[in-house]
Amino acid sequence: MKHKTLSGIAGHIALIALSLLFLAPFAFMVSTSLKDEKQVFTETIQWIPSPIHWENYPAALLSFPFWTYLKNTLMICVGTVNGTLVSAALPAYGFARLRWRGRDAMFYLMIATIMLPAQVTQLPIFLIFRSLGWTGTFLPLIVPSFFGNAFSIFLLRQFFLTIPEELSDAARMDGCSEWGIFWRILLPLSKPALATVALFAFMGAWTDFQGPLIYVHDEAQYTLAIGLSSFLGRHGGQWNLLMAAATVVTIPLIVAFFFAQRTFIQGIAVTGMKG
């Protein structure tokens, strides 16, 4: 018994030390964002600046078109989330709840595409969108999400598999079509899994850098990720402003995470479990 509590205390001490180590960069980011230039470049680190320079936040946000970039990012995020949800649920149903010859072969083919490096398809896709005249618009960033993302389909399929088959059988007895079962029974029961997929799609679009880098050239169409990197180029060395901007871009994701923590962690666990 005594041994147990002792190892428990040791465990807590290790965990607290590690937590501090993992949190220190965040603290440094926020702390720097509240300093003026003199306070930034001191010999020893001042964790809580005095006085606190809140004005860095408006200064950082006013020194680049933050609201425009935010609006662009949100437009792409909303489009992508819609596309991903629509195009992941249907195939997931086809893979999880229908029995047909060739299904498993198709499924393994889809799983294999998860391993495909983006670079192998990226250049011809760029050329296709370019010949369609879509470069310089958000279409190349949104439209592909309407064609079924393998990771999302896999995640939803795993969830659909856990819903008892008897529900579908009973509905079939009552003459319900497969579409009806999908739309009226499976989807309403799958809200948590759909939320996970939506969340991942949102996060992916929010942080995507290479996509907008390739397709968006006009400054008025920059996303936050691109805008932030050009901000870095122009304000290199002004760490207080840079950290304020980085904090602003990070906070929405941390808030989203706290609201949907369970959804999040379960989703990651599912995608990681079955390789």
Added chain:
Amino acid sequence: MRTNSRKTFLSREQRLGLWFISPWLIGFVLLTLYPILATLYLSFTDYRVLSPPRWVGWANYRELLLDTENFWPSLGNTVFFFLELPLALILGLALALLLNQKLRGMTIYRTLFYLPSIVPVVANAMLWLWLLNPEHGLVNTGLRAVYIPAPAWLASPLWAKPALIVMDLWAVGGSMVIYLAALQGVPTSLYEAADLDGANAFQKLVSVTLPAISPVIFFNLIMGVIGTFQYFTQTFVMTKGGPDKATLFYALYLYQNAFQYFRMGAACAMAWLLFLVTLAATFLVFKTSAGWVYYEGER
């Protein structure tokens, strides 16, 4: 006529199944299969986007394999970066094991360790440029406080890659969560049996825990290999491949070929080489895994 022959060719179930998966299937043909083949074709051409592609045979591949200026360094840097995989495995697993002890407040610690992995890539890059600042950054201030020599990190050809590895390890929470879920799925009966045999904690780790979660380790390893080959945004934002090409990674050089030098043919050749290497790496990990991956239900 046509619809008739299709009807006999595909059963009702198959048509229904294909209808349901059609969003993915159409996407697969248009955005995966066709581009892979187009990449292969373009890799044998000289293509500078503005004029139509011109067939040049193996020239792109030959030039790449003889290119000791950029291609081989980019491959070498990428291979060096594989060092991160065992480190991330050990750290991620160690954190997961610590969290799996049914201590009070486990979910709080899990959240804290996980948070770094949701920081947007560009914000993360900016943060670490500052953390790794040789003069005033947190890392070197900390090192100097305990009298460890502080390297110039991203400004030093020797330390730039280790700096990026340290930065990546901060976000190890993503794989930690996966390991943790796997650990919680290990049947307690296995541990009870090991207890009966008088196994100590270390023996239980080696002969029960690790075999039981080996499929997950295996999955993370494959995704790690593939992810390393695609490592791009951090170097693009932070170092642009420097100093002295120390962080010129494969994906970065590929991007530069395609979108900065407009050598689409060469970029496509690099993409296909990447495809082959990925296939080979995945195959190799699969092959060797037979000896150490244990799947439940497998006899």
